[in-house]
Structures are given as C-alpha cells and as structure tokens.
Amino acid sequence: MAKKVLVTGGAGFIGSNFLNYVLRQRDDWEVVNLDKLTYAGNLENLKEIEEKPNYTFVKGDITNNELVNYLFEKYRFDYVINFAAESHVDRSILGSEVFFRTNVVGTNVLLEASRRFGIEKFLQVSTDEVYGSLGETGLFTEQTPLSPNSPYSSSKAGADLMAKSFHHTYDLPVVITRCSNNYGPYQFPEKLIPLMIINALNDKELPVYGDGLNVRDWIYVIDHNRAVELALENGKPGEVYNVGASREMKNIEIVKLILKILGKPESLIKYVKDRPGHDRRYAIDSSKIQSELGWKPSFEFEEAIVQTVEWYLKNKSWWERIISGEYQKYYETQYGQR
Ligand code: NAD
Ligand code: TYD
Numbered sequence: 001m002a003k004k005v006l007v008t009g010g011a012g013f014i015g016s017n018f019l020n021y022v023l024r025q026r027d028d029w030e031v032v033n034l035d036k037l038t039y040a041g042n043l044e045n046l047k048e049i050e051e052k053p054n055y056t057f058v059k060g061d062i063t064n065n066e067l068v069n070y071l072f073e074k075y076r077f078d079y080v081i082n083f084a085a086e087s088h089v090d091r092s093i094l095g096s097e098v099f100f101r102t103n104v105v106g107t108n109v110l111l112e113a114s115r116r117f118g119i120e121k122f123l124q125v126s127t128d129e130v131y132g133s134l135g136e137t138g139l140f141t142e143q144t145p146l147s148p149n150s151p152y153s154s155s156k157a158g159a160d161l162m163a164k165s166f167h168h169t170y171d172l173p174v175v176i177t178r179c180s181n182n183y184g185p186y187q188f189p190e191k192l193i194p195l196m197i198i199n200a201l202n203d204k205e206l207p208v209y210g211d212g213l214n215v216r217d218w219i220y221v222i223d224h225n226r227a228v229e230l231a232l233e234n235g236k237p238g239e240v241y242n243v244g245a246s247r248e249m250k251n252i253e254i255v256k257l258i259l260k261i262l263g264k265p266e267s268l269i270k271y272v273k274d275r276p277g278h279d280r281r282y283a284i285d286s287s288k289i290q291s292e293l294g295w296k297p298s299f300e301f302e303e304a305i306v307q308t309v310e311w312y313l314k315n316k317s318w319w320e321r322i323i324s325g326e327y328q329k330y331y332e333t334q335y336g337q338r
Pocket of ligand 1: 010013034035037038039040041082083084106127156180181182
C-alpha cells in the first residue's frame with residue numbers, strides 16, 4: 001500500500017530539494033505538499049515533479065486549523081514531514097511575530113490534527129540552532145540543553161518542545177531531526193552562500209558580519225534530505241537525531257572560497273555591522289544517526305560547493321526573478337542599500 005505523506009513547506013529550499021529527490025525514486029508515496037508560498041516558497045523549484053500522478057500541491061497555511069483538518073480528513077495521512085517555517089535569522093530580528101505564528105502555532109496545529117486522526121510518524125525538521133552557541137571547542141549532541149538565542153531559533157525550540165510533549169503525553173510517534181547549515185540549489189538568496197554568489201556575480205559588495213570569524217557547520221541539502229527520509233521511516237518515536245557533515249568553516253573562509261571559484265577579487269568583501277546576538281559557532285555531532293540508523297553524508301564539501309556555485313551560474317533567471325521583486329525591499333532594510 002502506498003504511504004500518504006503530508007509534506008509542508010515543500011516549495012522552499014530544503015522541502016523542494018526533498019520532493020525532487022524523493023519523488024524521483026518513490027512511487028510508493030502519495031505526497032501532498034502544503035505550502036503558503038510566502039516570499040520563500042517558489043513553485044518553479046518543483047517543475048521536475050509537478051506533473052507526477054502521486055504529487056498534489058495545496059496552497060495554504062499550516063496555522064489554518066480548518067484547512068489542515070480538511071486535508072487530514074480527505075487524505076488520511078500516514079506520515080507528516082514538517083519543513084514549513086519562517087527560516088531566516090535576520091528577518092526574525094527585524095520582526096518575530098510571524099516566526100512564532102508559523103513555527104510554533106503552525107507546528108501545534110499539525111500535531112493536533114496528527115493526534116486526532118492518528119498517523120504512523122511525524123517528522124519535525126528542526127535545526128542545530130536550538131542548542132545555542134558554542135565556544136572554540138565542543139560539539140552539539142542530542143543531550144546538549146536547548147539554549148536558543150534568536151527569535152528564529154527560539155521559535156524552532158518551542159516547536160521541538162511541543163512535538164516532544166505530544167510524544168510524551170499522547171504517545172504520538174514523533175521524531176525530530178536537528179540539522180546544521182544547508183547549502184545547494186534553490187536556496188533563497190538571503191542566506192549566506194547564495195547571497196555571496198549572487199553579489200559576486202553582480203560585482204556587488206559582499207557584506208560580512210562582524211569579524212567574519214563565526215563558524216557554521218555545512219551540509220549539502222541532499223544529505224540532509226536522506227537523513228529526513230531515513231529518520232521518518234526508521235527513527236525511534238520520541239527520539240532526536242542530529243544531522244551534520246562535520247564541515248566547519250569560518251564565514252570569511254566560505255566567502256573567499258566563493259570569490260576564488262568565481263574568479264572575483266577579494267576587494268568585493270565588506271565588513272559590516274554584526275548581527276545582534278550573533279551565535280559564534282555551531283558544530284554538530286551526528287554519531288547517533290550514523291550508528292543507530294546507518295546514515296552518513298555522501299557529498300564532499302569541496303565538490304558540492306563548486307556544483308552549487310555552478311547551479312547559480314546556470315540558473316540566473318531563477319534568482320534574477322527573485323532579486324528584482326519583493327526581496328529587494330528586504331535587502332534595502334537589512335543592508336541599507338541596493
Ligand atoms: P525556506 O524559508 O526556504 O522555506 C520555507 C517554506 O515554508 C517556504 O516554501 C514557505 O512558503 C513555507 N511556509 C512558510 N510559512 C508557512 C506557513 N505558515 N504555512 C505553510 N507553508 C509555509 O526554508 P528552508 O531553508 O527550506 O528550511 C526548511 C526547514 O528546515 C525549516 O523548518 C528550517 O527551520 C529547517 N532547517 C533549515 C536549515 C537551513 O540551513 N536552511 C538547517 C536546519 C533546519
Ligand atoms: P545564514 O545563512 O543567515 O544562516 P544562520 O544564521 O542561520 O546560520 O548565515 C550564516 C552565517 O553567515 C552567519 O554567521 C551570519 C553570516 N552572514 C554574513 O556574514 N553576512 C550575510 O549577509 C549573511 C546573510 C550571513
């Protein structure tokens with residue numbers, strides 16, 4: 001029997017890569033993609049799969065109780081994978097309300113419907129940012145206490161706690177994955193890597209926050225998606241699985257690497273005012289998912305970053321449409337210039 005799968009936020013960066021990846025090989029899933037199509041949602045990302053008979057798109061908000069219940073009634077989902085979220089830290093600093101609404105209230109609406117109708121597994125896509133910030137050494141494990149610092153990461157931690165409580169209280173089969181920073185095709189150009197690639201291509205300044213020495217742990221989006229699929233099917237209810245590829249990089253190293261790949265000068269780099277409350281370092285220990293579920297990253301950073309840069313070079317029309325519109329207003333607010 002085919003599994004009925006509700007994927008939320010499937011028109012965003014990670015969700016669309018997930019659907020493109022999973023629907024290429026799984027005829028045993030019938031997928032409904034529920035996405036509000038906020039500024040970050042883009043149906044162009046799903047052109048490859050939109051005609052598939054086992055795929056349905058529904059434009060809607062995960063905070064809409066009535067709609068969510070209607071969909072559960074209609075499709076009787078076996079699996080729920082919750083990618084939908086407001087995902088950008090800088091936007092959460094400019095205004096936190098929508099982060100609370102979508103990330104916390106929206107997750108709660110999905111959990112309530114899952115409890116009411118009964119499901120086989122609920123996969124909450126979370127982030128390592130719920131653990132807060134590390135010093136020079138150490139790694140986040142699943143035992144690291146939650147200590148989120150930004151409105152974004154606080155809302156994700158809130159959603160994680162709500163999801164965990166549904167397992168503890170109602171025995172809802174919830175699994176949480178906490179992944180480090182992703183890169184790859186279709187990432188919205190507000191995030192570090194695509195922003196720097198596009199600015200470099202346009203010979204615009206590359207705005208590096210603070211001293212540029214903050215560290216992020218990078219993973220190629222498909223490796224994250226494979227972990228989500230595995231944790232959904234084989235993860236133990238109530239458990240958290242950290243996901244990461246052990247590829248720590250200082251921001252300035254990434255920026256210089258992108259310039260090198262593109263053959264652009266380092267004089268484009270501009271150090272700008274730091275992000276308020278900027279987390280210094282993220283680094284993830286993913287040994288649990290490796291030993292318990294047999295996952296391991298399969299993409300080498302050196303190759304995958306070059307492929308990612310090439311994707312942005314080949315898909316200029318995709319990002320040009322984005323930066324010519326609404327996004328321009330955000331860019332002016334955030335960076336004070338065009
Ligand atoms: P994104 O911003 O690119 O996409 C979010 C998607 O959710 C968009 O398609 C948007 O339209 C949709 N959405 C937003 N609000 C909605 C609502 N109220 N109802 C329905 N749909 C809504 O985000 P992303 O980078 O693809 O992240 C996906 C998930 O992965 C998020 O939960 C995020 O917290 C998590 N995550 C991201 C990263 C990363 O590096 N990007 C790392 C770890 C975890
Ligand atoms: P980002 O892609 O926003 O991811 P997150 O904050 O969720 O880790 O940022 C990654 C790192 O890059 C973070 O340390 C902030 C930094 N950064 C800049 O230096 N300049 C920028 O313009 C952006 C968007 C990010």
